[in-house]
Amino acid sequence: MGTAESERCYVGIVTSVNCSASAAKLLAREAELSGLLEKYPGVDGIVPIVHGAGCCIGTDDDAFRKLQRAIWGYATHPNFASVLMLGLGCEANQIRLMLEAYGRPLDESFHYYTLQSGGGTRKSIEKGLLWLETALEKANKAEREPTDASHLTVALQCGGSDGYSGITANPALGYAVDLLVKNGGTAALAETPEIYGAENLLTDRAASPKVGQKLVNLLEWWEDHAQKYGSEMNNNPTPGNKMGGLTTILEKSLGAVAKAGTTNLNGVYQYGERIIEKGLVFVDSPGYDPVSITGEVASGCNMICFTTGRGSCYGNKPVPSIKIASNSAMYKRMQDDMDINCGTFADGSETVAEAGQRIFNTMLETASGNKTRSEELDIGDAEFAPWQTYAQM
Template identity: 40%
Template sequence: MPDGRTQMTYQGPAGVETPRTIKVHESDNVAIVVNSFGLKPGTDLPDGTRLVEFVPQGHKVALTDIADGAPILRYGEVIGRAIGDIPRGAWVEESRVAMPVPPDLSALEKATRVPAPLPPLEGYTFEGYRNPDGSVGTKNILAISTSVQCVAGTLDFAIRRIREDLLPRYPNVDDVVAVTHAYGCGVAIGAPQSVVPIRTLQSLATHPNFGGEVMIVSLGCEKLQPERLLPEGKQGIVRLQDEAFHGFDAMIGAILEMAEARLEVLNRRKRETVPASELVVGLQCGGSDAFSGVTANPALGYAADLLVRAGATVMFSEVTEVRDAIHLLTPRAATPEVADALIREMAWYDDYLEQGGADRSANPSPGNKKGGLANVVEKALGSVAKSGSSTIAGVLAPGEKAKQKGLIFAATPASDFVCGTLQLASGMTLQVFSTGRGTPYGLSAAPVIKVATRTDLARRWHDLIDLDAGRIATGEATIEDVGWDLFRLMLDVASGKVKPWSDKWGLFNALTLFNPAPIT
């Protein structure tokens, strides 16, 4: 983790056959295996450790004898305690690791180690779409929102017609997308937590990539009335229950007529040169593995620092993958109030999980564990590496729009699709997504750059992965090298000069609202 206390060390020269491990912090008593096919019993590591059993790639090997109940250290932090004695050279497999208690939210340092500002990074620009409200988009999209799931099928039909009959006449518009969801009716619309899905939909409707041309398709009788999704002074609602409509064809005609008026406006949008400070970048990880915290995520963190230096807005998220590393973040908060906001979001989610009869042990996934992550503590310590080393300037509640520059924590669940939806609602115009196990995830509303934690994955998924951070594990590149590569790639993608693979293939996940409120 690039927090000033950690120094990654590589054991063994590069080479497929040579035993190779990574120890992240000098105090660690485990290292992860780099070799693609793992290491067999009897293998000697450069530090003198001899493996007593097979250790798969990405999994941990004990570098010392670890007694029953003793701490297991990775990233210089306790990721668990030994279940039984673990001899030196043994595989520190998930079943041998007892999860520690989470950091006490009432005993955290607040703004005690605020990082000094990094030198400004000037002169970097991208080609974006300037909006009337001052925001800048990276795409030019007609988005049509729904106020209730009942109309989703009708809107999908209309979208097909718009793409076939209208879009070819407006070549400057990238696409037309449906902002559909499973909310709007059959829900406790007045429940306190209903603010989360409603705020999310309100924010999505005015996303910078949609050019301010808001349009809502409504049924008419739903609890979430469409006016709540329109900004003040805006028009643009088609109600399917309107008595003026005689038949389905009339409904589709009304949607197409309203869409065409907006396409005419969007078609006049042109890219212009804007400073890098206008970027709003979301950082996310999915299909994580043990390499996430030593290759891709530190590179994302380095690029995040570059963006902050350039004056941009950078969001990191995923509460459950931050909770066990929160003690490393609150000291970096700009003020005690920002630290309190971080703690507020952690506490809210603790309560949310408890009410659902779950706890943080439900994360990680089976794939994460297969990739070498023993528990959510180890996963969180690797996840927060995405935040780099800058001051945490602010905190957003789920679905809340970003209104300031710098490094922001945007509270979301860890689910890829829910996190992506909420980051979009917060105004994210470009996302960087790190993955170790691999995922074809993508978003239609904003470009997604996929970064592999392992070169094996980047080679195998050569037409899905945009950047290989696995070169850090093999010593072919540094975190700084990959961070700069990513920074430059972000500017090219934001400018429309480079299309990420998810855009080339049209691989787009459906938007997924976070709805903690009751369903009636």
């Protein structure tokens, strides 16, 4: 059985509203400038999770619950050893509403206050620095230890796809997913509009009629959602996709579903809903990569495998992002951002199975501490992007 050590150890500052975003970033910066983090080599970093939402919205609909689930999913993510949740105080997305909805964590790893109760920006940062001393000391005591691959929950993603994606990188990732599932792990497919037209490849292997119907219900919601905004589900390929050789959503969807391998579909989840089944699952989200991955990470994914044909510079904290190139030309051009080249299959130097085994091995190596390209570049502080479907008032 494949084994991996426990993954990343960050301390997070998660904001409930955009109004506290600058204070969260200032707190992280002050901690860095003070050299505080240098005293705790066992901690991977301090991550401010900020966003542009949280107020002037209704609080009794599913759109608000999407936002809550995304924020709470990060606040309770296992790759955060400790979290400070920072609000302004008068926002619609009250911290107490999340505590009422999800229950406050019982241990001391979760702390919260608002800028209004803390006496403003400067005093709140001073208060946060005192909290960080304790949080970092505690996080630094965490010891990485070997565990099996069943503890991995991998977000599957493709972005900047091209005509090679569905032939090389996505099938290779699908092979790796089958290995992961065989070893007790979990893989989460997402981007609902990008399975449109190929959904039967998933419903035909749903673990139960209920699971299959949940996926169908998501697609029906998306058809209605697109129509409300004068758009169409079959108009998905981006200019970059088209320049790379994709012309229709069906071509794109057939390639996207290939990431999911061949095992049963065991669960279908709302955006940011906590994943509880093992094996292959599906998480509802748009096709926009940062928004989609935010939902997958909030649902509990602790690793990302991101295939691309045109090239991607995506990173994510607190979760490592493995980027997989579909063609060798782009891989060579963007080697500082790419982790794996699957253009080898098109070049004739490797089989899909061999490339898939390399991806699975990289998953285990990354879980065991090897840094991804995005981690080496320290990318991932700005990628928290909750899905916003509500009316802003």
